[in-house]
Amino acid sequence: MSNSNEQNKAIFLSEIEKRVKIPEGEFEAFYNLWDYKKFKRSEFIQKAGEVPKFSIFVLHGILRQYLVNDKGEESIVYFAQERHFIGDLAALRNRVSSNFNFQAIEACEILVISAENWEKAFNLFPWWTDAHVRGFQKWTSMIQEQVFDSQTKTGEERYLDLIKKKPELLQRVPQHYIASYLGLSAETLSRIRKKMFNV
């Protein structure tokens, strides 16, 4: 069921070309800076407290990025599905430990890039830098709006938003992960759903 190297390359290329134009012939060298890896369901790609070994592009599968506090409560900050970039780049580049956990929810195929190769890519390929910068600029506004939502909306409203924005996600990951992402207990989400669908 796993994709061939050529298919993976094509997926990766098309995703980057959505954002920037790649000069003739440069993609091959860029692609060679990345390695292919496979993870089983529920395996950890990276654990909190570790210095990240790489940054990630998801070819197939889905993984969760989450934080854990001192009381052991965890909360998912991001679901990375196929064609998403994910990782703790600040920690990767500065060679410091990360607070984030990255775990495969389903079996995953991913491409990874080491800190060393990340710097190479950044220095060699201006189009990559540009894509990267644009990605971050957009992403920060999005997360800031997420902070806002978590402060001003009820759980039910946030759940309805998610149904609109990422309906496929709800079919794909266990409901208690959705609850964790929304900042709700599993019980509360269950009750919200009951109220929404039973009346």
Added chain:
Amino acid sequence: MSNSNEQNKAIFLSEIEKRVKIPEGEFEAFYNLWDYKKFKRSEFIQKAGEVPKFSIFVLHGILRQYLVNDKGEESIVYFAQERHFIGDLAALRNRVSSNFNFQAIEACEILVISAENWEKAFNLFPWWTDAHVRGFQKWTSMIQEQVFDSQTKTGEERYLDLIKKKPELLQRVPQHYIASYLGLSAETLSRIRKKMFNV
């Protein structure tokens, strides 16, 4: 009371040099891409719905970045004090309207850079790009942790965190702005403080 042009330049330079090394002689040209502006207390630098005219560096004073939802409730996502960069770069670069409001809390002196000049700076000065990228990488982790905190911590815990991290802020801005930043009603913060200091 306002700083001279030379003082402003020095402040700006020292802030960037904290992050990256600037090659001999390049700073002057970079600095010329920025303009100086002044705003009075409670004036708007940019309103939601507008296409941003520039991105901002704060020389003096403090401003708030906030969002408003359909019900008219507002929530502060960021306080920018002196020596902070602030703005909606995704909207600026793409020439689309921004959801964010930027308002001076105190009288402010700021440097601004237009969309056009921003692209110039980005293309001409790799050290600027680098500083910028590092800033964003760190910032995204920080905001993600902020989402986490707003989902897993009580208002009292978030207030205590803020006292530790930015004690000077509490002396400087009205308490109901602090409440808004913490995602609490003004009344609730008042009660938290009463409980903390009266017992």
Added chain:
DNA sequence: GTAATTTCTTGACATATGTCAACGTTTTGA
């Protein structure tokens, strides 16, 4: 300096959400 405005506090009450515990259902892995 004083009026107008903004800010902060407090009470009473409503409500969203968490916690704990029990139990049934579904999925997983060998």
Added chain:
DNA sequence: TCAAAACGTTGACATATGTCAAGAAATTAC
């Protein structure tokens, strides 16, 4: 295929926080 693990639901109860309204205190602007 079947036992074990993971997942989802429900009840009872506790609690954090919001809302509305009133008034006191502080700050601002002329």
